Amino acid sequence: MTSPQDPFRQTGWAGLRARLFHLYFVLRRPMTLGVRGLIHDTATNSVFLIRHTYVPGWQLPGGGVEVGETMDEALARELAEEGNIALIAPPALKSMHFNRRSSRRDHVGFYLIEQFAQTVPKLPDHEIAEAGFFPLDRLPEATTPATLRRIAEVFQGEPISSYW
Template sequence: MPTRLQWLRIKLFHGWFLLRRPMTLGVRGIVHDADKGTVFLIRHTYIAGWQLPGGGVEVGETMRLSLERELAEEGNIEFTGEPRLVSIHLNRQASPRDHVALYLITQFRQTAPKLPDHEIAEAGFFPLDALPDATTPATRRRLAEVFGEAVPEHHW
C-alpha cells in the first residue's frame, strides 16, 4: 500500500504525463454475421460515409465496456460471446495522438433494428461483397485486413 507521499507522487506524475502526452482512445467493432456473410455498418448524421460502429473510450471505462456501450447505442447490438481484439491503429486523420482498437464480434444479437436518431442516420447489415458505395476507405481497409488477404496497416 503506497504512503500518502507515494500516492501524491504517482498522481502528480500521471497529471504531468497527461499534460505532456495526452492521447485519445477509441473502439470500433466489426459485427459479422458469418451465416449470412454480412457486416453491420452505420452512417452518422454529422460525417459522410458508411463505417464501422464505435466511438471514444470514456475516462474510467475499459475498451471492452466502451465497445459494448457503443454497439448498444449505435445498433441495438448485444454481445452473446466475447469480442476479439483484432488490431490497434493510429488515426492520424483525427489527431496525431488518436488510437483505435478494432474488435471482431461474431456472437451477438440485435434486439431491434436501429432506427434513425440525432447521431445515426442509417444502420444495417451489408454483404461483404456488396458494401454501400459510400463506405469509407478506412472501413474497406479494415474489412480487407480481417476477411481478405490485405496486410494489416498500423494507421487507420
C-alpha cells in the same frame, strides 16, 4: 502495531510535485483510445455499418473509451447505442491502430464480432442517420477507406496496417 507506509504514496511537497507533474503530462501529452467493431453476420455474410449525422460515409460502429471503462465495456456500450447490438460472446481483438487522421495521439482497438444479438433494427436518431447490414459484395458506395481496409484485412487476408 504500526503499519508500514506505502512507498508509492508521497506526502508534502514531494507528493504535490508528483501530482503536478502527472497533471502536466496528462495535459501536455494526452492519449485517446477508441474501439470499433466489425459485426459479421455469418449466416448472410454481411457486415453492420452505420452512417453518422455529423461525418460523411459508412463506417464501423464504435467510439471512445471513457475513463474507468475497459475496451470491451466501451465496445459493448457503443454497439448498444449505435446498433441495438448486444454481445453474446467475448469479442476478438484483431488489431490496434494509430489514427493519425483524428489526432497525433489517437489509437483504435479493432474487434471482430460474430456472436451477437440485435432484437430490433437501429432507427435513426440525433447521432446515427442510418444503420444496417450489408452483404460483403454489396457495400455502400460511400464506405470509408478505413472501413474498407479493415474488411479487407479480415476477409481478404490483406496485411494489417498500423494506421487506421
